Amino acid sequence: MNALRAYGAARGNPLALLREARGRSAAEIAAEGVEDADAALLCQLADVYVGETSFSRRQKDAVAAIEANGHSMAALEVVERLARALPQQHLKWQLRVELCRTPGSAGELEAHGAMLLAELKPERKDPEPGARIKRRPSQVWSVTFTGPAEKIAEIYEPIKHEDDPVEAARAAMSGGGGVATVLRPMVVIPLDELDTVLDGTGDETVLRCSDGVERTSTQVAQMAMEKRWHFALMHPVEGPVDLVRSERVANRKQRMLATAENPTCPWDGCNKPADECQVHHLRPWQLGGHTVSKNLTTCCAYHNGVNDDNPNAPPRRGRLERRGGRVKRVYR
Template sequence: MLLRGVARAFSVRGMNVLETLGALLRDPMTLIEEASGLGEGELERLLPESTAATVAGLAAIYAAPSPMSRVQAECVSAIRANGHCLDALVAIEAVARRVADKRKKWRLRRELCRMKAAPAELKRRGLALLKKLVAPRALTLGVSVRRYADNTWSMRVNAPAEVIATLYDPVKDADDPVAALQEAITGGGAVATVLRPIVTIPLDALDAVLDGTGDETVLRCSDGVERTSTQVARMKLDEKWGFALIHPVEGPVDLVRSERFANGKQRVLAAVENPTCAWDGCHKPADECQVHHLVPWQFGGHTRSSNLATCCAYHNGVNDDDPTGPSVRGRLERVDGKVRRVFRS
């Protein structure tokens, strides 16, 4: 037992409970070595949950077998020689966890363990060393958009400093910086978004579609933006348009268009059903998604509209494709006519 082993270590010194606790906190390697090999669950039966997690984490680093055993031994020796307390080790690990490379991580630990300083000072020195060990991450130049559920988006631009300066200078003091940025980019003219409307007709609700009673209808367009029917009416529309028939259980059935549409027909139907990625919580617009087979081709799935859904590249990649295997991240399926993520045991 952990506590029995610790008690034996300190009983010869005739310490009371507080003295024993203080000694353990000042010399944590005794506690760490006793905890080595015990699972976090077992430690939680002996120690408070947060303390158990801390001790288990330190034991896995300083007392468990390590491919960097020589450096590990040097760290342990330095911890004891410099009288590092438990808080000092926690401070060292708060810095070390920021280093991904394992060799650099151990070199940082060794250098900090060899310093004789209080926990706060160790952390300060560690952060200074971190700048030398970890090279600043190079930005990937480009533009990215993040979409939120409330129909607001944010845009991030990574570019050379002189480019960002020319974009930022006209808007930094503007009362409406968003409008100022739009004007600066477009030169005062509007950038037109051309909509290609697809009228969705549920097969079990034709009468309701013909009898529109609401003042406004909110439409989610295939570019991912929600617009009212008035906004859509005021925008420039593509001369190509059509009607999509959606079955309540089978999903998209057919697309009737004003001109023949062959290769992209199923993609359009998938976008009509799911204007954004079908994975819950993802707002990637259909225009930027892939067409995903709900039952994969290699498992007998067919390329028909009821077996297709829009899915962004990331979620298409992590989808658990095997319909007979266990779910890790979940998989897209058609349930009661709707595409949704499910977990199969």
């Protein structure tokens, strides 16, 4: 047997390697001429599949499935990488047994495992309301508040633009004056629902405000408002209705329309309020993108920086585009 066949045979029969590695340290395995990284991996896999465990029945099921499906070392590496994402041992073993029982290549196991991982991962619960203080020996302390969005927004509003937010917060609290969010009222009317909106029919409307908080129309009506009201028309596909501008920088009206359409950064998973976002060109200015409202959106500074601006370049992090009337991150 030549060297390549010997290598292929060893990688194709991982249980034989793991049984030989059982009970040895990574250093002892490396002393046999195995690379340090491979030695550490063999040591880890041996502990899982042929070592002592309180999940012996599931371990036996996994080993039997590996032998029945002829899974390679590459397949076991995929299984363990996915299992590391689960917090509890019984969930890790549930994933291992399911994947080992699945025939296919390492790539096919990875695709199936990603879906299985999404099912097994426990839902992330919102943290409990409260306040935490971190006291450092340097006498620079931090306080973190957790609570309903509208209350945290009220606390944050008067201090977010202050040079010394700590002093601003202390002054607001020690002075006995409350803090309150004053909304810039903007009525956003979808063109295809104009008659319904003006008629006042339908259930309570939920509005997403420019500070990132969701409020009902009744709650908004009860809040302090600026004296000026603004109205924005939204086309269901094209987005905000506006005229073409020849300048790169969006004017105040266009920023308001972008805020009305996306009160928070539209990058998936980002909740940065529009008030703290930049105005982003969906088709970049340097590539011929006009400063028109349908080509503009709010976007936080970070995601504006990592956005794949050039649609013809190889994709890296994805880019914001308007699809079906909504701005969202897409990959090409």
